[in-house]
Amino acid sequence: MRHIAVVGTGPAGYYSAEAAQKLFGEDVSIDMIDRLPVPYGLIRFGVAPDHQSIKNVARRYEKVALSDNVRFVGNLTIGEDISIDELTDLYDAVILATGAPEDRALPIPGADLSGVLGSAAFVGWYNGHPDHSEVDPPLDGTHVVVIGNGNVALDVARILSKTSDEFSGSDIVLHAYEQLETANTEHVALLGRRGPHQIAMTPKELGELGRLERAAPRVDPNDLPEEGADALLEPGMRKSVTFLREFAAIPESFRVDKSVEIEFDFFAAPVRIEGDGKVEQVVVERTELDADLRSQGTGETYTIPASMVVTCIGYQTPPIEGVPFEHGRGRFANDEGRIMPGLYCVGWAKRGPTGTIGTNRPDGYAVVDLIAEDIGEGAGKTGRAGLDALLAERNVDVVTFRDWKKIEEAEADRAREGSPREKFIEIEEMIAARSR
Structure with a gap:
């Protein structure tokens, strides 16, 4: 079994998970990690609110997210709740799909x-x-x-x-x-x-x-x-x-x-x-x-x-401690997606803030091809089970995809007339909505 962690649940992250599913079939377990309790990254927070047709691509990502071998792990911050070194010890491959959320x-x-x-x-x-x-x-x-x-x-x-x-x-x-x-x-x-x-x-x-x-x-x-x-x-x-x-x-x-x-x-x-x-x-x-x-x-x-x-002059990826970074380009230092053994990047975190949402699809498939070359059948790492044990030990309260669906339903219920949803804008509100 191969164990892959994807850090970031925007387009680049979900296209990478989709590619891993198609290439490895049932012989892969994928954890999608996000520091926020809600998925979809750029689709939720970057696409203009009056461009709802573009946001519909999230339905494709949901299909991936609902697969048995893919799991959403929200409200988990890399560098605070868990380090990059710990992730690479747990997973055969860690893909940084954090995007470029900061202004130049x-x-x-x-x-x-x-x-x-x-x-x-x-x-x-x-x-x-x-x-x-x-x-x-x-x-x-x-x-x-x-x-x-x-x-x-x-x-x-x-x-x-x-x-x-x-x-x-x-x-x-x-x-x-x-x-x-x-x-x-x-x-x-x-x-x-x-x-x-x-x-x-x-x-x-x-x-x-x-x-x-x-x-x-x-x-x-x-x-x-x-x-x-x-x-x-x-x-x-x-x-x-x-x-x-x-x-x-x-x-x-x-x-x-x-x-x-x-x-x-x-x-x-x-x-x-x-x-x-x-x-x-x-x-x-x-x-x-x-x-x-x-x-x-x-x-x-x-x-x-x-x-x-x-x-509106461009964006940059925030650095992560322990990950080589190109400050001039605002992206992780990488060779076609490889950062160091077991660590990869994709999308804007790899290329810088260029291209459209669709550009991330071939990028995700390409990085999974590299992973296939590098990790073979996997190295017997603990993956999901190891992460769960570590988070339980640290009392980290993560949000699941089932929790997200409750948050999504609550946002739809509180929408004003003519709007598909009224988003929660505070993390505490999001977490509270899952217990409705």
């Missing part, structure tokens, strides 16, 4: 001012992540600056710009729903260092901005390349740029009835955030592209008013 720091003066939030904190706030339930975004101001030109930046802009009615069917948590309902947002500026041809925005997310009830996107036609240059783009990118061209062509008469403007500010690099104790404005340098399409400053600067700044 914005390396400019003023980034520590009140009112400057990372996207992990802001997205976690409206998605009900326990780590960010106490975030209090300053929504009383009128101007928000969003730094970044990817889908997360679009999510933030869209969530800030929607009416209450447009959240029908979403699972945005109540505290965020109520605060956004009374927000004074009038202008959202999306800052990007490069131009329209270098965005990391997909057509679906861009198209949504053109269908908002009270908001209208704005693109400066002068920022767009010659239309003929679009032919060199891959189809998805070409469609995204087509939306930008449509936004640039929106007549001013259409904007009159819109109370929120979402402005794409291309070729714009923030160089300083200013304010007296809290953010008041962002100093931006105009950029241009060199021959390699890298942005470089021109020396020309201007200021943008800002009552809040949300940085």
